[in-house]
Amino acid sequence: MIWQFDLIILVFLVITAIISLQVKDLLAASMIYGVYSFLMCLLWAGMAAVDVAFTEAAVGAGVSSVFLIATVFRTSRRSSD
Amino acid sequence: MKSLALISVVITGWLLLSAVGDFPYWGDPNSPANSYRLSQHFVTETFHETAVPNMVTAVLADYRGYDTMFETVVIFTAGIAIISILRVFRSDDQVASGQTVYEKRPDLIVDTTCRLMIPIIQLFALYVIAHGHHSPGGGFQGGVIFGASFILIALSRDLQAAHKWVPENRVLNLAGIGILIYAGFGLVAMFLGQNFLDYAILHKVMPATPIEARYHSMLGVEIGVAFTVTAIMYSIYSNLVSKGTMKEGL
Amino acid sequence: MEFFEAISAKFNYWIYVIIMMIGLYAMIAKNNMVKKLIGMSIFQTAIILFYVSIGVKDGATIPILYHDQVHAGHHHDDHGDDAHHGSTDHHDTSHGGDHETDEFGYPTRHAPDVHIDGDGFANPLVHVLMLTAIVVGVSTLGVGLAITQKLHREFGTIEENEIHDLIKSGK
Numbered sequence: 001m002i003w004q005f006d007l008i009i010l011v012f013l014v015i016t017a018i019i020s021l022q023v024k025d026l027l028a029a030s031m032i033y034g035v036y037s038f039l040m041c042l043l044w045a046g047m048a049a050v051d052v053a054f055t056e057a058a059v060g061a062g063v064s065s066v067f068l069i070a071t072v073f074r075t076s077r078r079s080s081d
Numbered sequence: 082m083k084s085l086a087l088i089s090v091v092i093t094g095w096l097l098l099s100a101v102g103d104f105p106y107w108g109d110p111n112s113p114a115n116s117y118r119l120s121q122h123f124v125t126e127t128f129h130e131t132a133v134p135n136m137v138t139a140v141l142a143d144y145r146g147y148d149t150m151f152e153t154v155v156i157f158t159a160g161i162a163i164i165s166i167l168r169v170f171r172s173d174d175q176v177a178s179g180q181t182v183y184e185k186r187p188d189l190i191v192d193t194t195c196r197l198m199i200p201i202i203q204l205f206a207l208y209v210i211a212h213g214h215h216s217p218g219g220g221f222q223g224g225v226i227f228g229a230s231f232i233l234i235a236l237s238r239d240l241q242a243a244h245k246w247v248p249e250n251r252v253l254n255l256a257g258i259g260i261l262i263y264a265g266f267g268l269v270a271m272f273l274g275q276n277f278l279d280y281a282i283l284h285k286v287m288p289a290t291p292i293e294a295r296y297h298s299m300l301g302v303e304i305g306v307a308f309t310v311t312a313i314m315y316s317i318y319s320n321l322v323s324k325g326t327m328k329e330g331l
Numbered sequence: 332m333e334f335f336e337a338i339s340a341k342f343n344y345w346i347y348v349i350i351m352m353i354g355l356y357a358m359i360a361k362n363n364m365v366k367k368l369i370g371m372s373i374f375q376t377a378i379i380l381f382y383v384s385i386g387v388k389d390g391a392t393i394p395i396l397y398h399d400q401v402h403a404g405h406h407h408d409d410h411g412d413d414a415h416h417g418s419t420d421h422h423d424t425s426h427g428g429d430h431e432t433d434e435f436g437y438p439t440r441h442a443p444d445v446h447i448d449g450d451g452f453a454n455p456l457v458h459v460l461m462l463t464a465i466v467v468g469v470s471t472l473g474v475g476l477a478i479t480q481k482l483h484r485e486f487g488t489i490e491e492n493e494i495h496d497l498i499k500s501g502k
Contacts, residue, residue, distance in 0.1 A: 003342075010346040017350055017373050021357045026365050033369050040376050048393045048453035049383045050217040051137040055465045056376075058225040063314055064372065064469045066232060070322040071365060071476040073331055075483040079363040080490055086359035094352040101344040108340075108389035110450045115388055120454045124394070125447045127455075132441040134396035136455040137462065145459060152463040159470035163477040216395065221466045284437070291433075292441045310466065317473040324480055 002046070009043045026079050030068035037061040131295045133214045141219065142299040146278040149302075150263050153309050157256050160313035167325035187238070195237035202230040210307045214296065220303035224310025231315045240323055240330035243315075249327060252312045252319075259308030266298050266305075343384040351377035364479040364489040368472060375468045379461045386454035394455040400445055 016039060020032035037060030045053035105112035114120065123140050133139040141149055210223030235243035247255075267278035275282035280298035281291040289297060322330045354377060357370025431439045479489055486494050 007342065010342060014346065014349055014353070017353050020369055021353065021361065021366060021373075026363070029366065029369060033372065036373070037376070040380065043380070044383050047383050047387050048391060049386065049458050049461075050393045050395070051135075051219070051222075052379070052383060052458050052461050052465065054217045054222050055225070055462050056379075058222050058229070059465050059469045060372075060376070062229055063225055063232070063318075064472055066229075066236075066318060067321055067469070067473055067476055068365065068369070070318065070331065071479055074322065074324050074480055075365070075489050079366060081362050081366065083360045086356055089359070090352050090356045093355065094348055097348045097351070098345065101341055101348065104341065104344050106340045107343050107384060108387045110388040110391070112385070114385045114457070115454050120456045121449045123455050124452050125449045128396055128401075128445065128447060129440040129443065134401045136394040136396075136452065137458045140455055140459045141462065149463060152467055155467050156470045159467075159474050162474050166474070166477045166481050215401075217393075221462060225466070290437045292438065313470065317470070317477075321473065321476055321480065324484070 005046055006043070009039055009046075013039050013043070024079050024081075026072045026077050027069065029079070030065055030072060033068065034061050034065035037064070130292070131299070132292050133296055133299065135214055135216065137217075138213050138219050138299065138303070142302045143280065143295055146267070146280075146302065149306070150260075150267070150278070153260055153263060153306050156313050157260055157309055160253075160256060160316045163317055163320050167320045168327075169325045191237050195233055199230050199233055202233065203227060206230065206307075210303055211300070213303055214299065220306030221310055223303075224307035225314055227307065227311040228314030228318075231311075232318045235315075235319065235322070235330050240319060240327065243319070243330075244327070247312075247315055249316075249319075252316050256309045256312035256316070259305045259310075259312065262305030262308065263302050266302055343380070347377050347381045347384065350380065362491045364482065364491065365476075367491075368475045368479070371475065372468065372472055375464070379464060382457045382461050386457035388450060388453055391451055391453045394452045394458065396447070400447070 013036065016032055016036040020029045020036060023029050023032065037056060041053045041056040041061060044050075044056060109115070123136055123144070127136045127139045127144075128134060131139045131143055133143075206223045206227035208223075209218035209226060210220055213219035213223070231243055231247055234246065266280065266283070269286065270279050270282050271277050273282045273285055280295045282294075283298050284291045284294035287294050287297060319327060319330070351374055354370045354372075354374030358367050358374065361367050361370060431443070433439050482494065483489050486497050488494060488497075
């Protein structure tokens with residue numbers, strides 16, 4: 001794959017991972033985790049792993065974000081750290 | 082606690098990073114993982130042995146069929162675990178604390194958009210399941226997309242609206258039927274005198290050659306996986322979103 | 332340019348370690364249960380990134396055969412030699428009617444005149460291992476979230492230190 005793409009997506013991956021763990025609002029954390037999953041999906045599609053990328057697009061960016069949001073709405077939205 | 086965690090994480094990371102120097106270069110075709118003869122066999126011989134152009138589907142459903150079957154059982158077990166942890170059967174046992182009551186107003190734009198989108202999503206999910214031999218996709222992906230369409234019904238209207246299509250007992254029946262379809266293919270192969278999940282022998286009960294029997298059995302197995310994944314994805318969502326009461330969603 | 336390519340030769344492995352350590356730190360040090368579970372998911376995807384990076388081959392394509400390759404074999408049985416116009420890979424093999432068969436008369440190899448280059452496709456084995464891991468990962472995430480909701484039902488909070496205090500003070 002094109003290494004420039006690879007480099008940019010990997011840097012964004014680290015940034016989104018840190019932000020989704022640092023942000024205090026859990027709803028925002030869930031959404032940024034969805035962004036992280038989608039970036040990961042792009043990376044795998046570039047690495048010729050299309051089946052894995054497809055699964056991650058459906059599961060990681062789609063369903064698991066919905067699960068996290070459902071839990072956040074049923075518990076509390078604020079996080080202390 | 083935080084400094085302790087930081088120290089252990091830094092030590093683990095340093096150990097892993099010091100091992101990175103020994104890894105083969107990224108994209109090296111002669112690295113041990115890529116030049117191992119099992120991987121080479123999967124690349125060069127899969128099409129000749131099973132007639133499936135998508136190697137990932139062939140390895141998933143045929144060569145490693147035993148593994149995939151019990152991964153499906155793991156998903157089924159996770160669904161059962163969530164029900165046993167969270168499900169509340171008595172209606173007076175609802176915990177009111179933290180459970181906000183959302184007033185449900187039908188929204189014209191959301192309702193119309195979802196009404197138009199959901200059939201297309203379900204059709205696409207069926208395409209992904211059925212066309213997994215020739216393109217990316219298969220039972221897991223198609224099942225997740227199909228489950229997501231039911232989740233979309235529950236999100237756009239209410240949990241009760243989705244329950245008209247998929248009541249709780251029907252969901253669990255579907256999940257069990259999926260695993261039974263998968264195990265049924267293996268058991269039929271066993272009764273015909275071959276190993277469990279050795280599909281080539283199924284040409285005796287199908288109008289096909291042994292290679293075509295492997296091809297078509299993989300489709301059946303993927304359909305079984307899709308049943309289980311669809312049902313369990315919707316079951317997990319409906320339990321999580323209603324705190325186990327199955328009364329109202331988001 | 333060579334400097335950047337030297338970096339990118341191992342860059343994936345460095346980043347996978349960094350992401351994995353971010354997830355591990357979150358699993359240990361964060362107090363919030365949902366944050367811990369997000370950390371667990373990040374840890375999982377880091378491992379999947381590692382596996383997929385192992386299976387990459389330079390100049391290889393996705394592990395699905397081309398349309399030409401697939402259909403060259405099918406047409407060969409019907410039309411003979413004029414099916415070869417679309418494909419360039421299999422001119423070296425003998426394309427006669429001498430397909431091998433087993434003792435019942437069934438062919439042992441599908442389309443034996445299709446030649447597949449072993450280095451032309453990415454390693455499918457790691458993709459299969461990780462594909463099931465993703466779907467099982469979302470199921471375990473669901474179980475974790477269910478336990479989080481159960482804790483919230485019991486204690487009214489999802490912060491780990493507050494739950495510890497409540498248990499110590501006898502609720």
